[in-house]
Amino acid sequence: MSAQPVRQPHADRHAGWLELFFDLVFVAFAAQLSHSLHGDPGPRDFAVFLALYFPPWWMWINLTVSANLFEDDSPRRRLLMLSAMFCLAAMAAAVPEADGDAGRAAVYALGYAGTRLVLLGLWWPATRLPAALRVPRWRPLSYCLVSALLWAASAAVPLPWRYAVWAVLLTAEMVLLLTARGHGITGRLHTGHLVERVGLFVIIVLGESVIALVTSTDHAWTAQAGAVATLGFVLLAALWWSYFDFGSTSAELMLGSAEGSRAYLLARDVSGFLHFFVTAAVISMAAGLATAVEEAGHAHLPRGAVWALAGGLALYHLAHACIAVRFGRPLRAVAVWAVPGIAVPLLVVLGAGTLAPWLVVLLLAAEAVGHLLYARTLARRRSR
Template sequence: MSALDAAAPRAREGRHAAWLELFFDLVFVAFAAQLSHGLHGDPGLPEFAVFLGLYFPPWWMWCNLMVSANLFEDDSARRRFLMLFAMLCLAAMAAAVPEADSTRGAVYALGYAGTRLVLLGLWWPATRFPEPHRVPRWRPLSYCLASGLLWAASAAVPSPWQYVVWAVLIAAEMALLLTARGRGVPGRLNAGHLVERIGLFVIIVFGESVLSLITSTDHVWTADAGVVAVLGFVLLAALWWSYFDFGSTAAEQVLGRAEGVRAYLMARDIGGFLHYFVTAGILCMAAGLATAVEESGHAHLAGGPAWALAGGLALYHAAHAAIALRFGRSPVAVAVWAVPGIGVPVAVALAHQVLAPWLVVLLLAAEAIAHLLYARTKAARLRPPAASSTDDPRAAS
């Protein structure tokens, strides 16, 4: 079998993440730590803007590489070398994050340019697929090669104009993607693999939150720090429970029913655009929780960590509300949980000057638990009753 045959789309029911994909994700463990660490302490609007700006390129590249692995089940040595080179490029970007807005911007830009060339190498064989799976050559040449060359050129642009160039390049890429509307996708996306990969990334950012709690408690070994850390763990556990019991399950059902271009558009919007905000919210919470533990002995939590923690939770719920609406849920049904899910954290952040760190985390944990209980109650109410042994088995279907 040739490499082209191995990469060609075919039916892959019940497919799971490959070892190469899991190894590749390790670089994002470091990326999550670097980005979250930039929000430790008392961040202001510039720090939040830098965080969101530096997070999008690696997140978007991860999405692109995930889709290529989803469409092309190829375990050739060629693909392995390409993915390992992408890991090196992303590792360089992660190392540049602390000073990417100043002295290390060129390294960040060149690292991202390298990942665009990897993407070109992964998609170029699809330009030789038989019809109807063939990809027009202009698409990888414009989306991957031209973008990579422009990112490389941006390394020579001095700040702050360098960041303007990055913003323009990202906007142009999004415009190209949105206008394509699924044309040129060689085959059908595997919904189960897609949802599993996104879930694994969510686990990575939850893992950064847990690690932040542990390391901060180690630095501030007091009873107050222990209380805040335990409450923070309860908050994260409730979010994990609701995400993987309800969010990922609903996504797999909706994406599994979608066909053709609609499946691609749903995957792009939910897995790409909206999960950027889901994961960004969790990373903000990781930073806020770390600072809350470190400031556990203070009379109140400073504004920066309060907004990182409570604002991160509000962003997390807002992104899930947008996902539910994209699924086709009723705006009224979504508002029932989305309004308190966003409103309570925002109110907590606004009142941070009169709330002790432990109380801030307690209120947010209580909201997350209430959200989980509502979701479980709603699911139990909608679940059809099981048929008894004497019933016609067709009645339960």
């Protein structure tokens, strides 16, 4: 059965069972990446984390958009998505030491190449749609097939040149995407479905943070560890509350009110690019929280752990500030909550050598709760 164009944006549509099953592989990805920042990570560890996280995120958003545009539950599509899930699972398994082990790096590259071939299979039926919706054949051939072949060939490139090749290939993919202006089928996104899918991904990374809090108590079953874990849970609960009451709701309203290519461009920038930093920040915080629980009895946290935790929260607020500006919010209004949201965690980083683990998490939790209370107060004023 060939893919069909999506329903009109007002139609009620939610994530399917296949999409939810597919997302489970990113639970493993989040755990692997978070573990890479455990303890006292340095600048190189953070760079490797971002470099290894972007390709699977990029593929997830590409596959999510294809599912958004084409309502197709045929066995063909199911097999393609399950194949992508297997490829991503192989990439997740290769994450540990992928920056130094040639064999793991090769598996990572070949796994990503496989996902590009899956994407080609998903998009190819769109080249046979009516003229108004048809995708030119050169786009999936260059964006998917050529990219897949080059990624597979990169497995034979020696380290560290292989990583330079990956960077060039990812840049080329983004350039191809940026040249698509949202005409034809790419201008028919179902925005509600897309917002829901991105929100479910945020739930995955928040869930990894909760898992990190729970499992870290295995190594530190003390009253201090329990207090730090409790404060960490308050921090995550406040982030969840503010994201789904305000961030996600605002995104659905803004994207839903946009039309044609503007809706596509907003969705591309907010969901595709800026939410990479939102989710990366939460994964980083998961690692920092786990370390804080395990180090609860120490005088202070390692500086790298404070950067993972407090720096992650600062990045989280910065990404949301950029999203608000991209939606057209006045810069002055955004700065009211963004400046303290970024400044407080960075001040915590400055005190990393003197602050006890419980105090670090307490200050960050207080900032997150204060941010939530401010947003709720502002919402009540606007409603009146």
